[in-house]
Amino acid sequence: xxxxxxxxxxxxxxxxxxxxxxxxxxxxxxxxxxxxxxxxxxxxxxxxxxxxxxxxxxxxxxxxxxxxxxxxxxxxxxxxxxxxxxxxxxxxxxxxxxxxxxxxxxxxxxxxxxxxxxxxxxxxxxxxxxxxxxxxxxxxxxxxxxxxxx
Amino acid sequence: xxxxxxxxxxxxxxxxxxxxxxxxxxxxxxxxxxxxxxxxxxxxxxxxxxxxxxxxxxxxxxxxxxxxxxxxxxxxxxxxxxxxxxxxxxxxxxxxxxxxxxxxxxxxxxxxxxxxxxxxxxxxxxxxxxxxxxxxxxxxx
Numbered sequence: 001x002x003x004x005x006x007x008x009x010x011x012x013x014x015x016x017x018x019x020x021x022x023x024x025x026x027x028x029x030x031x032x033x034x035x036x037x038x039x040x041x042x043x044x045x046x047x048x049x050x051x052x053x054x055x056x057x058x059x060x061x062x063x064x065x066x067x068x069x070x071x072x073x074x075x076x077x078x079x080x081x082x083x084x085x086x087x088x089x090x091x092x093x094x095x096x097x098x099x100x101x102x103x104x105x106x107x108x109x110x111x112x113x114x115x116x117x118x119x120x121x122x123x124x125x126x127x128x129x130x131x132x133x134x135x136x137x138x139x140x141x142x143x144x145x146x147x148x149x150x
Numbered sequence: 151x152x153x154x155x156x157x158x159x160x161x162x163x164x165x166x167x168x169x170x171x172x173x174x175x176x177x178x179x180x181x182x183x184x185x186x187x188x189x190x191x192x193x194x195x196x197x198x199x200x201x202x203x204x205x206x207x208x209x210x211x212x213x214x215x216x217x218x219x220x221x222x223x224x225x226x227x228x229x230x231x232x233x234x235x236x237x238x239x240x241x242x243x244x245x246x247x248x249x250x251x252x253x254x255x256x257x258x259x260x261x262x263x264x265x266x267x268x269x270x271x272x273x274x275x276x277x278x279x280x281x282x283x284x285x286x287x288x289x290x291x
Contacts, residue, residue: 033181035206046223059227064199080198084231
């Protein structure tokens with residue numbers, strides 16, 4: 001763990017943000033790595049038959065990428081004790097060289113003892129693509145009490 | 151018959167034991183664009199959402215159950231929650247069992263809530279993964 005995290009953390013602490021481009025190549029790579037071969041993630045035909053505007057990213061690709069904001073911050077990914085998110089709308093990924101940008105940001109929303117809850121936002125095309133995304137991390141040491149805590 | 155509320159509580163036999171390799175962890179981390187050094191080398195741990203790799207064959211047991219009449223391309227992942235008891239490590243041999251928690255039949259779709267329990271060979275809990283999937287009932291045109 002990065003030694004500075006527990007000392008500096010308080011409710012409202014902003015984590016360094018992250019912007020990632022989702023391309024068709026990344027979707028194929030994730031499909032293989034995750035063994036998720038739902039054709040809506042690579043076939044325009046299947047995506048449209050399923051009522052989608054086009055090929056969409058795996059929700060788990062968005063969710064997994066979003067957690068990088070947290071694990072980059074704490075350094076040690078084994079400190080993540082829970083992680084949850086909703087997928088309110090799909091990330092449509094065009095078949096071009098640029099793909100689509102997804103911006104991830106996060107801030108500390110609660111602290112209890114050594115447990116820190118981080119709320120994560122993921123925005124693509126101006127809209128939220130993750131809902132109520134929260135990761136809980138155990139920093140292993142009690143976070144010093146500050147007057148912001150209730 | 152199609153999936154209905156009556157399928158709540160339905161359990162599946164569990165996936166074949168899956169051995170997590172350093173190579174698969176590296177492949178998964180690369181797919182996420184994540185260069186965290188803990189995911190590389192001889193004795194890596196896996197990114198937490200590597201759980202999806204283990205869930206996939208368990209979910210597929212559910213999605214391919216002929217009694218439920220589910221088409222994979224009409225499945226949309228609605229939400230996901232993971233509880234981690236410890237990280238996944240290279241060398242772990244894990245099993246996963248999926249249970250249908252709840253089915254809600256809506257106009258044009260079914261909402262399926264399911265939990266995958268992932269454990270080690272000795273029965274030690276590693277991760278619990280709760281998901282909701284929406285199955286769009288509209289017939290393909």
